[in-house]
Amino acid sequence: AQKVTQAQTEISVVEKEDVTLDCVYETRDTTYYLFWYKQPPSGELVFLIRRNSFDEQNEISGRYSWNFQKSTSSFNFTITASQVVDSAVYFCALSEGTGANSKLTFGKGITLSVRP
Amino acid sequence: ETGVTQSPTHLIKTRGQQVTLRCSSQSGHNTVSWYQQALGQGPQFIFQYYREEKNGRGNFPPRFSGLQFPNYSSELNVNALELDDSALYLCASSSAGANVLTFGAGSRLTVL
Numbered sequence: 661a662q663k664v665t666q667a668q669t670e671i672s673v674v675e676k677e678d679v680t681l682d683c684v685y686e687t688r689d690t691t692y693y694l695f696w697y698k699q700p701p702s703g704e705l706v707f708l709i710r711r712n713s714f715d716e717q718n719e720i721s722g723r724y725s726w727n728f729q730k731s732t733s734s735f736n737f738t739i740t741a742s743q744v745v746d747s748a749v750y751f752c753a754l755s756e757g758t759g760a761n762s763k764l765t766f767g768k769g770i771t772l773s774v775r776p
Numbered sequence: 777e778t779g780v781t782q783s784p785t786h787l788i789k790t791r792g793q794q795v796t797l798r799c800s801s802q803s804g805h806n807t808v809s810w811y812q813q814a815l816g817q818g819p820q821f822i823f824q825y826y827r828e829e830k831n832g833r834g835n836f837p838p839r840f841s842g843l844q845f846p847n848y849s850s851e852l853n854v855n856a857l858e859l860d861d862s863a864l865y866l867c868a869s870s871s872a873g874a875n876v877l878t879f880g881a882g883s884r885l886t887v888l
Contacts, residue, residue, distance in 0.1 A: 664818075693875055703864060704780075705819070705879040751818055755875050763809070763832055764877065766818030 662687045664754050666767035673742055674775050680738045681770050683752030689713075694728065694735040695753040695764065705751065711735065742774045778803055780880035782867050788886045789857050797852040797883045799867030806872055807831070808850040810842060813864040813882070825850055826872070854885075862887045 663686040673679050685694065696708040709721070711728050718727050723743075727736045739746055749771050753764040781800045789795050801808050807826045811819035821834035825844035844850045848869070854861055864884050868877035 695876075697879075702881055703866075703884075704881040705866065705868075705877075707876055707878070710876060753818075763821040763824065763834065764811075764819070764875075765821070768816070768818045 662689075662692075662754050662756055662765045664752050664765055664767035666752055666770050668770045669768070670771045670773070672773045672775065675744060676741050677774075678738060678740050679742050679772065679774075680736055681750050681752075681772070683735045683737070683767060685733050685735060685752070685754045687754060687756055689756040691756070693755040695755065696726070696735075696737045697751045697753060697766075699749040699751060699769070701748075708750075709737070739772075742772075744774050744776055747772060747774045780867055780869050780878050782865075782880040782883050784883055785881070786884045786886075788888060790888050791857055791859060793857050793887075794853065794855045795857060795885060797854075797865050797867075797885070799850045799852070799869075799880060801848045801850070801867075801869030802878045804871060805869035805878065806848050807870045808844055808848065809868045809870070809877060810850070810852045811866040811868065812836070813866055814860075815863070819866055822852070857887045859887050861885060 665684045692713045697705040723740045725738045749769040751766050751769045753766045783798045809824040810822040813819040823833040824831045828844045839855045842852045864882040866882045868879045
């Protein structure tokens with residue numbers, strides 16, 4: 661069975677600080693996808709990033725970057741120079757297999773508060 | 777391009793009643809998934825529909841049912857409501873072969 665663990669529950673930072681959100685996953689599949697979603701107070705989940713299990717290359721996209729390490733089953737997400745608008749709940753999710761018929765397993769989420 | 781829209785946004789029911797939640801998928805998407813998000817928890821997969829056929833189901837009792845219409849919109853029905861059914865119900869759509877989901881803002885159900 662697949663499982664996603666987000667050990668951090670709440671993080672509070674001051675604006676312009678860097679913040680890293682941790683995610684550890686469990687799966688028996690060799691083919692899977694990892695995601696980060698953001699949930700602002702309005703409720704909808706907003707897609708941020710996706711990586712597949714065959715691509716461990718870490719990338720930077722604007723203020724976002726991620727560190728995918730299969731050896732430790734971790735998929736951490738970093739926000740550089742945080743802003744107040746980054747305040748939200750962040751979910752890490754795992755999808756086994758490929759295609760639209762694969763369900764997402766979410767972690768419990770991390771509440772990020774960015775103070776001005 | 778319109779996103780995923782859900783209705784109603786909020787509703788209150790009493791235990792034992794039935795509820796129907798509705799979802800309009802994003803233009804061009806033919807797959808709809810439903811998730812339940814209890815307070816302080818991550819979303820949990822209920823089921824998915826692809827071209828009007830159920831295409832996977834999570835660990836939810838048969839009281840939770842749904843359907844998808846020819847225009848790819850969808851309904852989630854919950855019978856015999858229980859207090860633990862109080863949650864945010866999220867609908868998400870995607871196109872065939874894609875696993876990036878576009879979520880709606882959800883329907884918040886309170887069962888008293």
